Amino acid sequence: MRVELPAPDDISSAALEGALHLANNMNKKSMVLDYRIEEGRDLLKRLVPRFDVLVENARPGVLDGMGLGYESLRESHPPLVYCTITAFGLTGPYRDAPALAPEAPRAGGGMGVPG
Numbered sequence: 001m002r003v004e005l006p007a008p009d010d011i012s013s014a015a016l017e018g019a020l021h022l023a024n025n026m027n028k029k030s031m032v033l034d035y036r037i038e039e040g041r042d043l044l045k046r047l048v049p050r051f052d053v054l055v056e057n058a059r060p061g062v063l064d065g066m067g068l069g070y071e072s073l074r075e076s077h078p079p080l081v082y083c084t085i086t087a088f089g090l091t092g093p094y095r096d097a098p099a100l101a102p103e104a105p106r107a108g109g110g111m112g113v114p115g
Contacts, residue, residue: 003033003044041066048073053081059098060090 034040045068048054054073056063063069070082084090087099 003031006032006034035068041068049077051080053083055083055085057085060086060095
């Protein structure tokens with residue numbers, strides 16, 4: 001199940017039914033849930049036992065502060081696989097910089113290598 005905030009990501013908002021969106025979300029159930037508010041967090045916590053894997057890409061510590069970090073969620077669902085994706089990692093000077101994965105090669109100069 002794909003759970004996202006009311007403001008969709010760039011891929012979804014650019015072309016809701018576009019080929020890239022469909023390829024990335026094929027056969028997924030989707031819902032919009034605002035986990036920034038208490039009701040949304042409570043609903044997400046009730047849904048977690050249905051998940052095998054939770055993938056999040058918030059800045060480090062953001063979901064921990066909402067009670068949605070790995071330590072909190074594994075209490076209600078011990079077999080949960082919790083995957084954190086960040087552009088700059090969990091440590092280091094840029095750990096709190098908001099970015100999606102494409103930003104990391106740009107920041108490191110990797111986008112200039114192919115030409």
